[in-house]
Amino acid sequence: MLLTISTTHQPATDLGYLLHKNPARLQSVDIAYGQAHVFYPEATAERCTAALLLDIDPIGLVRNHRGPAGEGFALEQYVNDRPYAASSFLSTALAKTFNTALNGTCKDRPELPEVLLPLEATVASLPAASPEQLHRLFAPLGYEISLEAHPLDPTVPHWGPSRYHTLRLRHPALRLQDLLSHLYVLIPVLDRGDKHYWITQEEAEKLLRRGGAWLPQHPDREFITRRYLRFAEFVNPTLERLLAVDAEASDDEPVESPEPQGPVNLTTGNPQLETQSLHDLRLDRVAEEIRRLGAQRVLDLGCGEGKLLRRLLKLPQVEHVLGMDVSWRELERARQRLHVAEMPPRQRERLTLTQGSLLYHDPRLAGYDAAAVVEVIEHLDESRLAAFEQVIFARARPGAVLVTTPNADYNQRYETLAAGEFRHSDHRFEWTREQFATWAAGVAERHSYQVRIEPLGLEYEEVGAPSQLAVFEV
Structure with a gap:
């Protein structure tokens, strides 16, 4: 079994620090049924590749095999693919040899695990029911995938292909920890129900620990969980916990709440009243901009309970709207508030509500006029904005992208906010006008968009408006 991981990050030899394995020497680790060897076929400042070679002892597999009584003379014990095909053995070896990287730690370079790297991974002889199964598992995580199918027998071509593939994954900007966690979970999922160890509650905890950051948003999370844990006594409670993570603790679930208690007029000390709520103003301005653009197919990403969707469906030019949110609970609220079940058929055909994450490539987002x-x-x-940028601007590439975010300069006008405090407990950052403009200009330059920025809400010369809008156009 062979796994290789490559990067062209500069200097590429940072990969050795992350894996806690010196590129200058071969290192071997004893595992059950064999040995794992780590070596570097190439290690230059421009490109570095680490290889994990798992050498399984086939005699040890039979000697230590535990199975039903009467199985002792079964030929399958001696003639099988277990020593050669990527399986749960490789996942176990990965966890043991690259444990430090899998946990996201690096003693010598503590900042390095959070760096987004261009990464390539190759897994040889990976079993799968079909090429489509491999795409279903890895494509939603943002990977470019290439497969090499292996024939059942090269000397007998008419027998056709086997179920084994060499899988190559590429990602333009990903933490190494994320790549390892994806492989650690998904390789055993492809086993045919013959994991080499007993499945207990501890395996459920491992799945939650290694997959908790991304599995709740994966469209095939139920299939993955069932194949990883096998038994309903572990699968069903684990799925419930994953659904709870999805609904309550997702990184990119947009939580709407009232703005802090009214902005204060610093001259009079009295609350500054606006004739329209800031939230409604944002939505109306975005809907008006989409009308101006003439967009016919529109994405509402992070659609929540559907307030913008309602506005978009009122625009006659809009032929189809896809609303995506990471929270299934919010999508159910959107269905109820929009009365989807009661819509006339032609109106219902204009709307798609779907669950998904903005941090992983989703082919459903391609082909839209505006997002x-x-x-x-x-x-x-903030460290995951590069992944968001790749998903929306590099891969989906709508004709226009409209992004709004709070203006941190304005926060001093809220009397209930302490210095440095965010407007919402779930905000991970709030940008000043200068920070937002710098980010937007960089995105536009990297992906060949034009961008303009405008204030949203009542504007003051010294601090600007409470919110800000960037309009990216191809």
């Missing part, structure tokens, strides 16, 4: 991302990015960790 609205209203008060969403501040709910993401």
Whole structure:
């Protein structure tokens, strides 16, 4: 079994620090049924590749095999793919040899685990029911996928392909910890129900620990959980916990709440009243901009309970709207508030509500004229904005993208906010006008968009408006 991981990050040899394995020497680790060897076929400042070679002892597999009584003479014990095909053995070896990287720690370079790297991974002889199954598992995580199918027998071509593939994954900007956690969970999912160890509650805890950051948003999370844990006594409670993570603790779930108690007129000391709530103003301005653009197919990313969707469906030019949110609970609220079940058929065909994350590539987002991302990015960790950028601007590439976010300069006008405090407990950051403009200009330059920024809400010369809108156009 062979796994290779490569990067062109500069200097590429930082990979050795992350994996806690010196590129200058071969290192071996004893595991059950064999040995794992780590070595570097290439290690230059421009490109570095680490290889994990798992050498399984087939005699040890039979000697230590535990199975039903009467199985002792079964031929399958001696003639099988277990020593050669990527399986739960490889996942176990990965966890043991790269444990430090899998936990996201690096003693010598503590800042390095959070760096987004261009990464490539190759897994040889990975079993799968079909190529589509591999795409279903890895594509939603943002990978570019290439497969090499292996024939059942090269000397007998008419037998056709086997179920084994060499899988190559590429990601333009990903933490190494995320890549390892994806492989650690998904490789055993492809086993045919013959994991090499007993499945207990401890395996459920491992799944939650290694997959908790991304599995709740994966469209095939139920399939993954069932294949990983096998038994309903572990699967069903684990799925319930994953659903709870999805509904209550997701990184990129946009939580709408009232703005802090009214902005204060610093001259009179009295609350400054506005004729329209800031939240409604944002939504109306975004809907008006989409009308001006003439967009016919529109994405509402982080759609929440559907307030913008309602406005978009009132625009005659809009032929179809896809509302996406990471929270299934919010999507159910949107269905109820929009009365989807009671819509006339032609109106119902204009709307799609779907669950998904803005941090992982989703082919469903391609082919749209405009995308609205209203008060969403501040709910993401800043370190994950590069992934968001790749998903929306590099992969989905709508004709226009509208992004709104709070203006941190304005926060001093809220009498209930202490210095440095965010407007919402779930905000991971709040940007000043200068910070937002710098980010927007960088995104536009990297992905060949034009961008303009405008204030949203009552504007003051010294601090600007409470919110800000960036309109990206191709």
